[in-house]
Amino acid sequence: MGPLEGLAYGFSIALLPSNLFACFIGVLVGTIVGVLPGIGPVGAMALLLPSTFAMHPATALIMLAGIYYGAMYGGSTTSILVNVPGEAGSVVTLLDGYQMTKNGRAGAALTIAAVGSFFAGTVGVVGIMLAAGWLADVAIRFGPPEYFAITLGGILLLSRLSGGSILNAFVMVALGLALGTVGMDSISALRRFTFGSVQLAQGIELVPVIMGVYGVAEVLLLAEEGIAKTQIASVKLRQLLPTPEEWRRSTMPVARGSVVGFLTGLVPGPAAVLSTFISYTVEKRMSKTPEKFGTGMIEGVAGPEAANNGATAGAMVPLLSLGIPFSPATAILLGALVVHGLQPGPLMISQRPEVFWGFVASMYIGNLMLLILNLPLVGVFVTVLRLPQHVLATLVLLLCLVGAFSLSNSFLDLWVLAIFGVFGYALRKLRVDPSPMVVALVLGPMMEKTLRQALFLTRGSVVDLVARPLSATILILAAAALFGPPLVRLLRGRRIAMPIVP
């Protein structure tokens, strides 16, 4: 099935009433969680995962992905109007977005952010159509050594890009990998680290861990503040239209941001966040008046807002074509597909075209829904912020608890949620990113299985394992990304230091 034929088939799936409804609920919930500072898209996706168990896999994927990209739209609203980013991908937007509000141009900033996000989302979907199919064709030839190299390389790269110190990232990776070994060994069926618990033999569920470190931890941070009221700038419908000059200045930043975002999404790491920083830097460098950035430049809103939406689309490519999630959000999407007995990977596009193409087409529709929802209804979404934070915190916590229990009706999941909630809170206080742990928890079992299979194949030769052309290329690239920057810094330091040394 070619891309256009596939897309037409996808629209016939995505336009089914049940899928349209799921898409609408997904983008609506996504916009609301994007607006609310307490709970991010990952927590919301984890929370709603149990409600998708009775759905068709395509419907489940459509709804959960809608939350993910919907949150990128919603997050910009609070950044621009309240100077509070609804989620991490909108932090950069507040630099110029809130200044535009102070300058009386809030409506223009919101419109450009929404239109830019829509454009980037659409570009991203075209990117998925082209890249995922091509990558899947290539990946059919991959064996265990290549998959091992991809998972190992992905984890190494994620450690480099997750922000903060690499040592902390490695500690998180080690913890995630160790947690991934709990439960029954997939090859010998031996129980490992279960301490006699039957429930632990199933392994540590990903979703309660995610709900804990993203949902409960955020709620504990909200609880610190107690009763807090938010000051919200009001925007009237007629103020939403940007001037022709603002449209003109936003065109290229949106186009550049879309491409930067999509490409960043392909790389392991917090793509939605990282892409906004890259886009902002690019726009500042290309500007004739870089000193004005931070004072309400429309380019500083247009580029990053397009970039974070492009990144959410880009992040789908490794998931759909290789079956490997490189971020917590795509890990949940993988979890949703696995629950339905689907294993994303190179064969999914040909074997389950209704899931792949239905999902791709739904992203077009979802982006259109978001554009329609976000502009006229911006005032409605912002009123969500008037909900007192202590009420919000309590209700989100209750939803996390009941959501975690409903995954497999297990009290163990409740305890996992509570323990990782407190642990996630401690990590936030120490400014340590938990994403490497979450991704390592997902990729760990995959890495172990492929490592052991590859060693069987190569009769225990590690050299044969890493010397295959593709494995070697991936590992060299990952090593270059990991050790390149410190090495360059070291060499530059020496070069500078040389004249001083006699």
Place this chain on the structure above:
Amino acid sequence: MLARAVPLVLLVDAGVYLTLALRLPFGAAARPGAGFYPVIVAVFALVVALAGTASAFRGVPGAAAEAVELDAASRRRVVISVVALVAFCLVLPWVGYPAAAFAFVTVLLRYLGGRWTTALLTGALSAAGSYGLFAMLLDVPLPRGLW
């Protein structure tokens, strides 16, 4: 204190994990056993946890940043939230979901700063609403308690 406590706990965990991993069948490189990969992970965990702990105690850049001190009221609210979370997990099998959810929301809202009337009303509505959604609509067998 938190910046030193967390890596120290992780270091102890890594040591325990290595001890347990070494008890599993290791196999050989050509036929790796169930303990092969956990031992590799454990060694990696021990090395990075050691480096993390050393950095935290020496206070070098790269160690986890020291948490910003909270005032007494904020600390109290966080502790109450954690206690409520743990209490919910403990009592749920015995008192059932509706009662546990009602008590959880009411007590937590009250101590986070809400009025008793608001807390009681929100507690009743949220317990009933979430029970209706999950137990009745989504067929989740939420615990009903000993009665």
